[in-house]
Amino acid sequence: MAIKHVIIHVVKRDNDGEGLSKQLRNNENSTEGMTAQLTDGLLELFSNAHLNIGEFGVDGDNEVEPAFEQKLNKYYDDECKCSDFVALTKELANKYESVIVGDQLHTVKGGYLVFYHYERNDDDWLAVAILNKTEGIDVAADLEVVASEILDLKKLHLGAAINLTQWKSELSTRYVRFRTGLAAEVRDYFEKFIGCQRDKLAATVETKKLKSAIQDYAKNACGMDDDVVSQKVAQAHDYIKEQQKLGNQVQLSHVSNHVFPDRADEFTRQAREIHDLPEELAIDGKVLKSYKKLSGRGKGIAISFDRDMLNTTVKYDDGELTFSEIPDSLRAAIEEELKDDLGKDN
């Protein structure tokens, strides 16, 4: 991963109701002079954040180009080369200001608009992050402790990253990753600024990708065999079903904690980066069935088996389930249990 262009503008107000102050740079920030901490911070911003995934569109129509996309079209060629990065970001910063002013959002404080163009997995990305300063403590030359403010690169509150390669290909509906916050006012104005919307058919893609992510991670990162991989997928299936039953939103991080409790963060990160999974997962019931398990839990019993075993190894008849074969491990555990019982009786 490498940052090719970066520029920081500022559009912000200190207190509610005050006018916005705007300061736009006339040239890019030097990537050479950037500290490794800043580079890493910017690149990590979107990796660690809970993101939504979608595409450009207006009021649910992806045929209509929002202003942000129009600017990208104006400055980016088919090879994802930007003709004038400074001019592009200036226009976008002005657009940002006009959205806040036009909608009379007096409580929106704005912040530092960090635009940066980077490359990841051979794809070109353009990211915009709205950052703020956080208070810190420093030591002056005379060793006096002084209050200082630093740019908060730990947390992304508002931001969007556009996969320019996918966007240009016109073959994807999942090229924008964005974080808009939970407050409706903030979410709405930022989505309006970017002109992004969630992938309308995200459920099918995300349910399928979640399964692939679990399988990949279990096999390749954890070195699990096929049976254990299958169990992991089944665990995810059970958990998702449970959440759906409770009416809860399925969260990627929660699935991670449930399926890979010891390596949840690593799995979450990989699922986001490689499989393009957002934090809030949309689940498609039909695809969930392809997790291949029929399962149920309750009354002290948890049962799970492959769908194609129904009517062959597993038979259902009027409320009774009969297994003509059981796993060796289960057989051994039962025999061991019975042996213990017999031992006590004797």
Added chain:
Amino acid sequence: MSTEILDAYALVLAALEKKELQDGEFKGWLRLTPQLKDKLELLAGEELTTGSYDLIRDGKPLSSANLSQLKQAHFQNNIRFHVELTAQKIKSDYAICSEWNELLANELRVKSPVKYIFFTNTMTLLTPDCKDEKYVNYLNVHKAYEFVKELAESTEGGDSTIFYERPLRFEFILNESDLDCSIDLDALQKLLSKDLHKEAITCLMCRELVSFLKDNASKQRFSYLIQHMDSLVSNVLLSYQSYVENYTFDKVRKEYLEKRTEYVSKIHGVFDNIATKLLSLPAGIWFATTQIKEVEIGGLETMAFVKNVSVVSTVVVLAVLLIVNLIGQFSTISIMSKEYRGVFDSLAKTYEDEASEIGKAEDDIKSAQAKVEFKLYVAIGATLFLVGLTIWMFCEAYNW
């Protein structure tokens, strides 16, 4: 509709590049065309594929796309979609599976055959107009299940357990080789549909099945039954024939014994019918002995003589009537004799094996006939003796 689905599946599966079977799915790369897109949409509707695929351009991972969101750019020659197709789906109206053994391991589809089948190993599509021998036999397999089920239900063993001296449980699974055997259960079905001997037929079929299959494990029983159906049919038919014959002899035996009882009773009835009439004879004699008076004075002109003559005459008339009646009974016995001899001769001729038993029964009747005839002769003799006694008393009354 099922044919369309299977055609679409076959077409897509054939078009997959670098196809591999993994986790119960065929996975491969597909260059999409409008025709294949339509087929995939059909398959997605049937949940045979997700309808959402990762795609690559010039071998480089690009993105993912849903079928409903495709644009013209997706049909470019350098785009490939990573398509997964469910490798096995066995439903009531169609089945997709690797081969016969996979389908025949599904008990539900053995009990209730599916008509539209696609085998992925051989890329074979089977439909009702197909003449494939195994397919034809497969469609008939359920008849064997229905047969077992009917018997099992008659013994209150659900649809898979026949209780006849012991429980005989079936697992309705088969192997491909079982389908080499044709299934013809017409003879057994006809037998089962008979109203006559219905319970007995069911019972003997259960007996034959238990005897035929008891040494096989429950998983192999149905397979063995299909492979040896001809032997079973033959056993059942022989068993039924034997039963019918035994049943006929029983019936005949019962019949001639009933006839014997009937005729013996009838013949004894001949004498019993006139028994009350015979009581009139001693009554008459008693009457005579009390009415005939000894006449010491006077002759034939006296009133006492007239009375004595009338008493004697009454007794004689009574005796004559009684003897005529008794003789008449011989005719009745004679007619009965002709009747039963005819019946027993006919039975003896029809059932030669039972002729000696039939003869014995006939002899019993003849013996009863002889006894009754003897009693009639004794009655006639007694009547004549008592008439003679009355006349002698009359003569003594006049000292003749």
